[in-house]
Amino acid sequence: MHEYALAVDIIENVLSVADQNQARYVNSITLGLGKLTHVNCDQMQFCLETLIIDTIAREADLIFNEIYPNMECECGFSEKGGYFCASDASMNDIRAFFDQSCPVCGKVLHASGGRDLVIQSIDIEQ
Amino acid sequence: MLMHVINIGHDVLKANDKIAEKNNRLLEKNAVLAVNIMGAIGSGKTTLIEKAIIELGDKYRIAVIAGDVIADMDAGRIAKLGVTTIPVNTGRECHLDAKLVGKALKSIDLKDIDILLIENVGNLICPVDYKLGEHLRVVVVSVTEGDDIVLKHPFIFKSSDVAIIHKKDIAEAVFASTQKMEHDVRELNPNIPVMTTSIHDKTSMEQWFSTISSFADKLKQSC
Ligand SMILES: Nc1nc2c(ncn2[C@@H]2O[C@H](COP(=O)(O)OP(=O)(O)O)[C@@H](O)[C@H]2O)c(=O)[nH]1
Ligand SMILES: [Mg+2]
Ligand SMILES: [Zn+2]
Numbered sequence: 255m256h257e258y259a260l261a262v263d264i265i266e267n268v269l270s271v272a273d274q275n276q277a278r279y280v281n282s283i284t285l286g287l288g289k290l291t292h293v294n295c296d297q298m299q300f301c302l303e304t305l306i307i308d309t310i311a312r313e314a315d316l317i318f319n320e321i322y323p324n325m326e327c328e329c330g331f332s333e334k335g336g337y338f339c340a341s342d343a344s345m346n347d348i349r350a351f352f353d354q355s356c357p358v359c360g361k362v363l364h365a366s367g368g369r370d371l372v373i374q375s376i377d378i379e380q
Numbered sequence: 381m382l383m384h385v386i387n388i389g390h391d392v393l394k395a396n397d398k399i400a401e402k403n404n405r406l407l408e409k410n411a412v413l414a415v416n417i418m419g420a421i422g423s424g425k426t427t428l429i430e431k432a433i434i435e436l437g438d439k440y441r442i443a444v445i446a447g448d449v450i451a452d453m454d455a456g457r458i459a460k461l462g463v464t465t466i467p468v469n470t471g472r473e474c475h476l477d478a479k480l481v482g483k484a485l486k487s488i489d490l491k492d493i494d495i496l497l498i499e500n501v502g503n504l505i506c507p508v509d510y511k512l513g514e515h516l517r518v519v520v521v522s523v524t525e526g527d528d529i530v531l532k533h534p535f536i537f538k539s540s541d542v543a544i545i546h547k548k549d550i551a552e553a554v555f556a557s558t559q560k561m562e563h564d565v566r567e568l569n570p571n572i573p574v575m576t577t578s579i580h581d582k583t584s585m586e587q588w589f590s591t592i593s594s595f596a597d598k599l600k601q602s603c
Binding site for chain 2: 256259260263264267268271275281288291292348349352369370371372373374375376377378379380
């Protein structure tokens with residue numbers, strides 16, 4: 255997977271925003287990670303940890319928020335993807351999001367969104 | 381000492397989509413049809429590109445971006461056929477991205493091109509997340525990958541516009557059912573055309589050629 259290249263983009267962006275805000279340190283970096291991207295969270299964490307050594311973000315906490323897709327049906331049913339995961343541990347496999355049927359009418363649900371990899375915020379010290 | 385939170389909201393995956401849109405606009409301005417050809421190493425991507433050049437090269441001006449990891453070898457094969465070939469070295473990356481393609485586009489005279497064939501890196505997972513600015517996403521799997529290969533990689537079939545099940549001539553030798561593979565693709569994505577092909581079957585290759593040419597003609601008309 256392409257975690258390393260994405261991690262480089264993330265850290266470049268974080269450091270440039272930190273710099274624009276005269277940061278002395280970055281205390282935390284909060285990322286939103288869509289459930290339907292092919293990004294592996296552990297690998298991403300490892301790449302980020304490697305990249306922040308020797309930067310003002312070296313002490314930063316890395317916080318990951320999972321972003322679920324919305325599960326929608328032609329019949330009008332719509333529910334956040336997290337609703338299905340609570341009852342089904344296998345939902346960690348992204349394939350499962352394409353294999354859920356509508357609890358109202360039984361048709362296969364359409365997963366929309368959840369393809370994000372977003373730098374939500376950083377916490378800096380000036 | 382002042383501490384505060386800065387909201388950023390920058391999406392690094394969508395950043396690629398933005399560059400892809402820019403590539404797409406540039407291609408449309410020059411009425412160039414771009415085809416992104418994805419599939420595992422050895423599935424037959426370079427072969428299908430070579431055959432398309434031989435068949436369509438008289439009628440259309442074709443250029444190729446060769447993005448396989450060992451791009452120089454494939455680029456050499458294609459350049460022999462006398463078309464503009466840009467090898468893109470992705471290094472150890474597992475996919476082409478819009479930035480790399482944008483850079484390659486700069487070294488092609490787009491005014492003089494009708495069709496751009498892009499051979500993606502041999503991989504059925506990573507290219508899914510990356511749009512390049514293409515008009516047509518083609519996924520190629522061969523029977524030698526096993527006839528459960530489609531179900532193992534649902535996303536690439538959901539995000540493609542054309543599916544090719546290749547090397548049907550040797551299906552029996554590797555105990556693969558092309559019917560099963562076709563059926564699996566239709567289950568995953570009922571909206572896309574599925575072709576079962578072999579370089580030894582002229583009719584099937586013509587389906588591949590006419591897919592490309594019909595899209596190229598349509599684009600020319602709309603531009
Ligand atoms: N039997 C058979 N072999 C094929 C066919 N198409 C390509 N090949 C062979 O498959 C191998 C890999 O093809 P290549 O185009 O280099 O695959 P790529 O790695 O996806 O670019 C080569 O040895 C080709 O000659 C086909 O239709 N039938
Ligand atoms: Mg090749
Ligand atoms: Zn329903």
